[in-house]
Amino acid sequence: MAKDHYNFGGLKWxxxxxxxxxxxxxxxxxxxxxxxxxxxxxxxxxxxWAFLNRAPYSGWEAHVGxxxxxxxxxxxxxxxxxGYAEKVLALLPEAEALLKAAPQxxxxxxxxxxxxxxxxxxxxxxxxxxxxxxxxxxxPGSNANNAISVSGVKEKKLTLDFAFILRDELRxxxxxxxxxxxxxxxxxxxxxxxxxxxxxQAFDQKAKLFLVIHFNGAANPSARGCETFFRAKENNNxxxxxxxxxxxxxxxxxxxxxxxIDSGAKDxxxxxxxQGNPSLPGFGVLxxxxxxNHKRSDPCRAAYIEAEFITNPTVDKLLVSGPAxxxxxxxxxAAVAGACLDQMxxxx
Ligand SMILES: [Zn+2]
Numbered sequence: 001m002a003k004d005h006y007n008f009g010g011l012k013w014x015x016x017x018x019x020x021x022x023x024x025x026x027x028x029x030x031x032x033x034x035x036x037x038x039x040x041x042x043x044x045x046x047x048x049w050a051f052l053n054r055a056p057y058s059g060w061e062a063h064v065g066x067x068x069x070x071x072x073x074x075x076x077x078x079x080x081x082x083g084y085a086e087k088v089l090a091l092l093p094e095a096e097a098l099l100k101a102a103p104q105x106x107x108x109x110x111x112x113x114x115x116x117x118x119x120x121x122x123x124x125x126x127x128x129x130x131x132x133x134x135x136x137x138x139x140p141g142s143n144a145n146n147a148i149s150v151s152g153v154k155e156k157k158l159t160l161d162f163a164f165i166l167r168d169e170l171r172x173x174x175x176x177x178x179x180x181x182x183x184x185x186x187x188x189x190x191x192x193x194x195x196x197x198x199x200x201q202a203f204d205q206k207a208k209l210f211l212v213i214h215f216n217g218a219a220n221p222s223a224r225g226c227e228t229f230f231r232a233k234e235n236n237n238x239x240x241x242x243x244x245x246x247x248x249x250x251x252x253x254x255x256x257x258x259x260x261i262d263s264g265a266k267d268x269x270x271x272x273x274x275q276g277n278p279s280l281p282g283f284g285v286l287x288x289x290x291x292x293n294h295k296r297s298d299p300c301r302a303a304y305i306e307a308e309f310i311t312n313p314t315v316d317k318l319l320v321s322g323p324a325x326x327x328x329x330x331x332x333x334a335a336v337a338g339a340c341l342d343q344m345x346x347x348x
Contacts, residue, residue, distance in 0.1 A: 001026060004157065006038035011051050020047030022164065022188050039164030041326050067092055102323070121180035124344040128184045128207040129166055130199075130285060131159035132214040134192040141195020141284030147217025147309075150316035155215045156190065158310065158320065162213055164188075165329055169337035181344070195284030202300045203292025208347045209246065209340055212285050212304040217311045224312040225266030226254050229304040232272030235282040239299040244270065246301040249339040254305065257335035261328045262318055273304065301343065307332070 001007045005024060013023045013034035020043050021036035028035075038044040052060055056077050063073035068089055075085030133145050133156035147155040167183045174181040184205050186198045202210040216223070228251035230244050231237040247270040258265035273282035284290055286302050293299035308315045318328050 001028070001035065004037075005035065006041055006044045007036050008044055009048055009051070011036045011047065014051070014054070016054070017047055017051065020044075020050060024189055039161060039168060040330060043168070121175075121178055124174060124179050124181045124208075124341065125347070126182040126184065126205045126207045127170065127209040127211065127340060127344065128186060128202045128205050129163045130186040130201075130210065130212040131163035132156070132212060133159060134187050134190055137192055139192050139194045142192055142198065144192050147215050147311060149215075149310035149320045150221070150313050151321035153310070153320050155217070155310065158215055159213045160185075160187070160190070162307065162329060162333055165333040166211075166213070166337055169330070169334045170340060173334070173337050173341055177341075179341075181341070196287075196290040199285050199287060199290035199302075200292065202302070203295065207300045208298075208344050210291060210300050210302040211250065211336075211340065212283075212302070214304065214306050216306045216309045218309055219311075221312055224264070224309045224315055225268040226251065226258055226308055227268035227306045228254070228270045229273045229283065229286065229306070230270060231286040231288060231302060232274040232278075232282050234272075234274055234278040235286075236288060238288050238293055239301065242299070242301050243303065246343055247303040249343055250303050250305060250336055253335040253339035254307065254332060257332045258308065261331060262314065264314060268306075298347075301347070305336070 001010055005026070007021075010028065011017070011021075013021075013036055017036050021038050023034050024037040025032060026035040036047060038047055051057075052074070057074055060070070060073060063069045071085045071088050075088060078084070133143060133154075135156075136144050138144055145154045145156045149155075149158070163185050167185060170181055170183050182205065184201060184207070186201050187193060198212075199210065201207075216227075228247045230247040231240070233240050237243060251267070251270050255265060255267040259267075273286050274280040283304060286304055288294060288299065291300050291302055308319060310316060310320060316322075317325075319325055319332070322328075
């Protein structure tokens with residue numbers, strides 16, 4: 001629960017947690033139930049305090065003098081099982097030792113999540129983010145998984161983690177400028193969808209932008225770099241120039257952020273989805289028909305990020321398993337969010 005969902009408190013799903021978390025189904029020792037999935041550690045911290053400020057725990061403020069007082073107060077409310085508070089308190093020495101050993105200088109907590117859109121905000125329109133892969137079944141245009149990171153995390157989980165951060169950044173940055181934005185993820189759980197079903201959501205949401213997130217893998221561990229694909233001209237792209245402008249903006253923002261995190265970052269540039277071979281069909285998820293663009297007078301701009309090679313040990317440390325991974329992910333997705341928002345402001 002902590003490793004996969006940043007849920008360090010085993011917080012079960014409650015409707016009022018929607019500002020901080022996403023609902024997931026999880027099998028714990030006491031069976032399957034709905035729990036909170038947090039996109040970042042910062043979201044968990046904000047969500048934990050919101051969780052605690054609910055009625056069952058009211059009065060906790062009077063029990064913060066010592067850990068024993070606090071745990072002794074909330075423990076019996078959290079679970080009626082006997083000896084629970086004592087069990088948790090017995091872990092304190094180990095927790096304190098881990099805290100001491102952890103690197104100092106944590107990233108600043110993010111601004112609170114965006115409030116629901118109010119009419120006073122300038123509406124930027126809709127964007128659909130597509131976290132690549134998911135689930136266990138290989139479907140047309142989307143395998144369950146492709147790359148696996150050096151530390152063993154699957155690409156399908158990383159695409160979802162990054163998509164949640166991107167969603168939150170889009171909302172945060174828009175709100176900070178007095179704007180509202182509709183952000184939809186094609187999936188919010190570990191499920192797979194066909195390429196056409198993913199792209200189809202761009203039409204359903206009347207999206208201005210459709211952004212696909214993937215990670216690369218290679219047999220050669222030194223391979224690295226970020227690249228962004230657009231629908232090739234030969235694959236009947238009906239808005240080639242607009243797509244290329246979007247891909248260029250996203251690629252530039254992503255590469256600049258990655259370079260600021262690590263000087264070894266590599267810019268692999270923007271590429272057509274047939275990779276220069278006119279006989280290749282390209283990616284179903286970028287197909288204009290799948291996007292519904294043939295039915296629109298205002299076609300959606302689509303781009304497909306391969307954010308990095310997670311098979312590279314340096315990249316794994318930076319973005320997946322290292323102590324700064326959450327801060328680095330947020331930096332990269334904040335930059336991409338900025339580029340997307342700029343595009344959306346330009347499109348009427
Ligand atoms: Zn992939």
